Amino acid sequence: MASPVHQRLREDVLASVFAPGEPLTEAKLTERYGASRTPVREALQRLEQDGLVERRGKAVVVRTHSAEEIIDIYESRIILEQAAASKAAIKATALDHQLLKGLLLQMQQLDPTDGRALAETNRAFHAQLWHATHSPSLIGLLERLDQQVRRYTLTTLTYPGRWAAVLADYAKLLAAIEDGDSGRAGEIAARHMSDALAIRLKMYAEDPRTL
Template identity: 45%
Template sequence: MKLSVYEQLKRSILDGKLAAGQPLVESQLADAYGVSRTPIREALHRLQQDGIVERGDRGLRVAEGSAEQILEIYEARVVLEAAVCESAARRRTEMDVARLHGILEASPRDNPSASEMVASNMQFHEAVWQASHNGTWVDLLSRLNTHLRRYPSTTLTAPGRWEEALEEHAALLAAIERGDAEAASSIGRAHMTKARDVRLRMWREQHAGEAALS
């Protein structure tokens, strides 16, 4: 099935084909995607609402990332992950627990690639979200994850972080399985707080290197 113009533009931004700060000119995009300017205008409006397109001095552009935005995203995600983990411990079914065990057991451990780690990590987190049986939290976390996808590097490639994340996943699953809501919430909060700290360190190191080269 052909993707909508909105989905095509969104994917191009999240995949980095349209770089941060790049101007988004309706007429040029209409030519590139083979459509009229109306669906382009509607797609840009939705992407602006999503927060991945912003208005600059000369019109719309791909939103720039910042350390402040990373903090804002993670402030929200830390709170939501703690809540969703607590809910998962209270509401999980046997099927939810079995699914989480299967994902954790299948997680790559022998020198995995960045893409393998990202896919496995996302699969585990999405299964925890589903185990909460709270559609609103799932929707909010999915939106926050969209914002994080604009930062292509993954925290899981930091030395030792993948192994640590797997241990945290195992501890979280154990808390969910035994119905310990308080422990699940605490583990979820700590897990995402560590991810935030690694993400900020990576951001600072990247931009310090760019400044040195300029």
Template identity: 45%
Template sequence: MAAERGETAGTRVSPYEKIKEAIVSGELAPGQGLVESSLAKWCGVSRTPVREALRRLEQDGLVSWNERGLVVRERSPEEILDIYEARILLEATAGRVAADRRTDHDVRLLRAAAQQCRNADAASPAEMVRANRAFHRAVWQAAHNEPLRDLLERLDLHLARFPATTLSQPGRWEAACAEHDQLVQAIELRAGEKAYEVGYAHFKAARDIKLNLYTEELGRL
């Protein structure tokens, strides 16, 4: 395993965060076995906090058991469909609820987040992903519904295991920014059904691109 990352003087990343980051980034590959003693040595801690971290990661759905023991959860096209089936509905619902519950301050934050997307460097996938994530979190915040936000955070974590971003596909970033603007307008006007429709179409398009990217990735293996 790679040397410890994310540490500064007097600060140590928790085993949970360190292992989660390694799974999401692909440093710990799908299907890779997870041995407490090895992970404890890697994290520089005893086995007890690692055991607790693995328990939490199992609850998160990032690790699972098979005949070899505890492993990083495998990925599949079916999982992409399952995740997006839930995400499309929840994100669309977040837009509709935000249109009903948003404050004037929420609208200002949404406009700023949409502008940040338009200002992002389209040649930088990482910058696009950061701006896009910040925008959608602003929508979640505007909905003022913590259970809904918690569910979306969990789905976002699962999607992070499929690292190829849909935003790098030709024309997608421009289309996404335009859809963001439409969503902000619908929320500002308290047009709940319109916000739902825009959010639904936005994530349905993302699902189709994500499936194509994963299929291409499998074809290269």
């Protein structure tokens, strides 16, 4: 189980409270979180395992991402999201269907310029889809990759035309899952994430600071 220090530090890293490449010294973190060095050291070790921080010599710093890493993360997620959607079409229960429908309805009511709200509800939809697989191992892999994507400062969801495309994709995906069509569900999920990668790379080309 994650400690309070690990949870707070993880959320701060994901929220870009610490800049990429910024050293995370034990002294700084013990003061910030009011904790002793032992839980801080353990939290840093866990974040290193999750790929959120890295060691440079004796220092621990917030990990930076290159364009190559973006591609690697998204390509891995494309494979896993396709597998999750396919499995959800087979394993999802009536309750799973209702929860996904409710989230999609909520997403359809959002202001498409509110990046934070879009990102939060989009993440909730993905998480519910993963849980509809009823596969702890697959859920764990996707959650770990999602941590990497969450570190990006800007969401792809506010890119011109993207939100409308997302809503259309999710409506088709939900229909495929309800129909039990694993092949179609997987194809929709894979295309959806491929489009997200293309937009992420466009954003990076326009402004590398989006990492």
